[in-house]
Amino acid sequence: MAWDPALEAAFHPKVVAMVGISSDARPGMRRGPSGANFIISFEQLGFKGRIHPVNPKATEIMGRKAYPSVASIPEPVDLVVVSVPAQALPGVLEDCIAANAKNIHVFTAGFEETGEAERIELGHRVREIAERGGLRIIGPNCMGLYIPESGVGSFDRLPKESGPVAFISQSGGHLNWFSHYGQNYGIRFSKAISFGNAYVLDSTDYLEYFATDPDTGIICMYLEGVKDGRKLLQQVRAINRVKPIILWKAGLTEDGTRAVASHTASLAGQWGIWRGFFAQTGAVPVQSLEEMAEMAMTFLYVKQPPGKRVSVIGLGGGTSVASADVCNREGLDVPALTEETQTELKKFIPIAGSSVRNPLDTGLVFRNIDDLQREVELVTTDPNIDMLIVRPHLDMMSAGNSEDASQVIDYLIDISRNNPHGKPVVLVFHSFGNDPKELEMRLRFQVELPGQGIPVYISLNAACRALFRLYEYHRFQKALIAEDL
């Protein structure tokens, strides 16, 4: 189906029916997700509407009046959340049809993804009922919606704050982990959707919505398979002009394809086809949640770089060699600084044991805020350079004077926030030791700073990968826009 405006009610529901909550449901039940957890998640997120548990064997569940069926709920239902066993799903869907409740999140799993004949057949029956009843099914075999603004969610302790990132995920686990993980990268969500086996609504339907959703500025997608590949290609190419789409296409290896079958029973596709997809759409390719988070953080907090020539400030000749190798392998150039810049740098950087070409092997500046500022100013005004990666060493900083260290850190936060001279400045902290003070700093820098919107990367590879993709995205976007004119 195409995007149906009537699904909007599911995103901002006032009345929710929850079908399949056991009559003795209580918080903290062991052995995995249960219907009770949906109530708890909604409560934790501050859901302001009404939740009606549905269970023919109960009159009250978790302090709420229980109804024997969806049809018996005495008001229109915006969203039905179904967590009955697979065999009971057809009956519930008939009940939904009777109740004229058409927005349905089917958490229930156990269909064709099990590979068992009887369950494949059950899946066919469910599809048939959905089609007959015009049901807008999210799922089955999925965790459904996470919409912090509406207080809608399916997992424990989801963040309450909203933000500009949308996530369309074929996996519920990824939705959960990305929602949490995103906090460590300063990522907040407008809406996130886990859609599982995609009996009715597919990724393209949700994408259609996010294309014009004013709350969404960046779209992340995790896909195992897609029903209409051509439609997806056209959509992504069009939307990428306006909003970056970060796409993790999984299941493109032999064993990955088999794992997709066990998970959402989708057709995973072939790598050659998907390579063409990325080339034609400009979608930003990632291959893990970490990369997705790094990339979303990059779009959120790093300015468009004017080119792909990077300078790296670090400590150690071996590290400089490694830095240049990593930058080059990830697609960035590491040109020598201009003669003028080198001459200026040599005025305060000793020639023996240092290098002021690029990468800069000038670790001593991390012990002297004036030298550091002078160096950063020179590098970021060098016409050979489009962006800067700074790599302070935590062992050195934790061993030195802590007042000096905090001055340096404050300065680095400041320049990475303010992007002097319009050039991106990002941080990668080196940390090797076992010293408790250093370990504490490591945690702080790898979680807290990016969580506050300071672009800090866990490794130089990650930083270069993200910066190159950012550069490539903007290049592609310009080409697409030029095509339109």
Added chain:
Amino acid sequence: MAWDPALEAAFHPKVVAMVGISSDARPGMRRGPSGANFIISFEQLGFKGRIHPVNPKATEIMGRKAYPSVASIPEPVDLVVVSVPAQALPGVLEDCIAANAKNIHVFTAGFEETGEAERIELGHRVREIAERGGLRIIGPNCMGLYIPESGVGSFDRLPKESGPVAFISQSGGHLNWFSHYGQNYGIRFSKAISFGNAYVLDSTDYLEYFATDPDTGIICMYLEGVKDGRKLLQQVRAINRVKPIILWKAGLTEDGTRAVASHTASLAGQWGIWRGFFAQTGAVPVQSLEEMAEMAMTFLYVKQPPGKRVSVIGLGGGTSVASADVCNREGLDVPALTEETQTELKKFIPIAGSSVRNPLDTGLVFRNIDDLQREVELVTTDPNIDMLIVRPHLDMMSAGNSEDASQVIDYLIDISRNNPHGKPVVLVFHSFGNDPKELEMRLRFQVELPGQGIPVYISLNAACRALFRLYEYHRFQKALIAEDL
């Protein structure tokens, strides 16, 4: 020069001369390494011999009698450590010749790596003196030796414990960081050598020593360039039969090559040639200190896998797909478990929302030690499987009962130590959240456990990469040995 047994005295020195320590030297001097730091490092490591500072302008330095020259020291000198400015080096070397002190670590930098004509010329003079005097120079432009057993080192707070890993490094920074970093991976060193510009002794000379050093079982190398590539190739191919050689060849990109020139002024070589080198020698290729540490940990603590078919136990269908993709991309196979194993697993794993094919999407077993043991037993006895990667989720474990969690962790430590049924079992902890308890666990598992010799990897990619290389190393080793027979 070939390996000279007389250098052995430098590795176990009783008398060390330190030339270039300023007369007002004191611990903790700012602005980087100074001669004083060599005394401090030796003291910290518990050096049991005698250190004689050499400085014509002082009679006492840091509580020790100072001599005006090496020649004036009234006993034979096993090792001279030189940290004078570059221009003063020729004079010091003449002094060493006069003193018949031939083992010399030249920390002094500032020669051809600066790119300046006058300093290139100075380098030529130094080489000429060294050759004339038959000096066994380690360096120049290097941090020299780290030999915990002898109390010899050039950095602050180096670990005192010895172990079976040798490190030959063209970079002093890498020697420092790897020595510290290694602790987080359970790595201890027999001897580590930073050799910089390699005027006399080159990597091949040190390699010759480690080939038969009884204290060394694993050899790590960081190379920027090599003088005699053919000799290195023959050596590595021969030694690899007996001791694995983990080799990081840096500077193989365009900008990396330029960075090598600024660092150790070596000829970096071309990627095509080095690819052939790895193919012919079976050296284990790595591209960063992290990979080197992961690989050394793997050789130290993971048994030889019978093949490259892996099983992964985790949580989440999306994670399973991603796992299979990562394993495949890194060269491992993820075959389905046998029908028998699947049938046994289905007796206690619910079919809906789980998968028992492979990867196993059975996160619930991390909440139930009995189920976990049963599952691991079934998987590690499955004839389709050669090794096992277990991926517990820290968020789940930190949210659950902490007694259960510690039971699970104890069990996982136990099976990874004992490799049931001779198959490697390694751990990768998933951690996404921001919860302080989870962050604390993350640190513990990513630093403490591997530091104790439990194979824990920071990511699935890292685990797969290491396991595949371990498999490849043993395969190559077998082929080499078969060739000999």
